[in-house]
Amino acid sequence: MRIEDLWLRYGPRAPWVLREVSLSLPAGATAVLLGRNGAGKSTLLRAIVGTLTPARGRITDRPEPVAWVPERFPPDQPFTVADYLTHMGAIRGRRPATARSAARDWAERFQLTPYLDVRLPALSKGTVQKVGLIQALLVPPGLLVLDEPTEGLDGAVLAELPRVIAEVTATGGSVIVSDHSGALVDLPGARTWQVDGGHVTEVLPAAGGGRRVIEVAVSADRATDTVAQLRAAGHEVLRVRDEPAARWSAR
Template identity: 55%
Template sequence: MRLENVWLRYRRRGPWVLREAAVRVGPGEVVVVLGRNGVGKSTLLQVAAGVLRPSRGRVTGRPRHVGWVPERFPADQPFTVAHYLTAMGRVAGLDPAAAAHAVDHWTSRLGLAGFHRVRLPELSKGTAQKVGLAQAMLRTPGLLVLDEPWEGLDAATRDLVPALIDEVATAGGSVLVSDHRGEIARLPGARRWTVADGTVTEAAPSADAPLAVVEVAVPAARVEGTVARLRADGHRIVGVRRPAEPAPDGPLPGAVDAVGAPEATGGTTGGSS
């Protein structure tokens, strides 16, 4: 997807919020959007997601299925959690059975199973944000756009966000995520765009820091939880061997191969077993 010479302002004679934005993101790539509050990060993300139309320029190559999560989920809607998510699943093109399955899966995964019959205005900010995440993931997005997704979330869900980003990228989707909390450490390998004075620039990639590969053997029943914790701590999972897939002269079956982030290798990763 490309933003080609994108300009945007909110009223005809108002100031330009974005000027000459020309950036691209490819399949499987994750981009973190950085910048102070009020510089246009949310505007850029809304243009990328198709929520806003540029005043000048154009966006090309936007995937058909876009998952969009604003910084604050619009909870002032007269629906229950289950009703809202089911309807959004149908809007995303899922048939009734697939929509019901997706709602059950994501409400369970995000800790919303007990909120099916609760109306959206009755939710706390953090719980409403979980509904927004679930809505974005009901159908695997080709583009996932997250505006400050960690805001208001409990610790368990904050740890899950990097795993969701990794899953979308691994499936070939693109991810744009804004961050002012310093959570970028949880997204090793992500590209970085900085928004300042209405312009968007990309940081030059830093020299590759040495990485260590640590092989961790865990009980087969704990593989998914261990992988999720490693990802949440900023490590990149390069492979999982199940008990039925032993490697000759390799580590124990069921091992998790994790590449540590430069600042979190060696003993930190090994301690997760």
């Protein structure tokens, strides 16, 4: 897939959100999109999946089918989880019985089986997010786009996401993921796209591969913002771990 001189805004007189964006992503590759809130990450992802038409530039060789997990999955729909997923699978060309079977398989993997007969508006935020993930995976994607996919997910499903991404790329699919939480920082071989000041650049590994690891300790209520700020500045966050309060106060 090639992104060529893309300019994006939300109206003919609106300010430019992104300008002169040129990137490429080969088959089987993963890109992690970094940047502060409001920098334009979701805008770029919407253009990539085709729901936002660029004012200038173009996107070519977009893999098919495209699977999109938006940042906010719309739960106000009068369907049970099973009926919704079966319908989404049918829209993508699967027979209803095949779509329902695939939905049940993914539900088991994402610990969603007890909720298959529950209507979407009755679900919690994290459970709705699982539905959003499954609907994108009912048909093997040529391009999987994940906009903040970890919001509200439990630890078991968070641990499963990197494996799902690896399975998509192993079959030649490409993946683009934006993750403000920093939970997907260890995706092996992922490219880094940095959004800043209306421009998007690919952050290349340091020459020679040499790195220095610096540990930073912050209070728990600042952890999410700190991770986002570090990644927005181009740093790689290796992991986030909890430390007992007693040990913290003893320092």
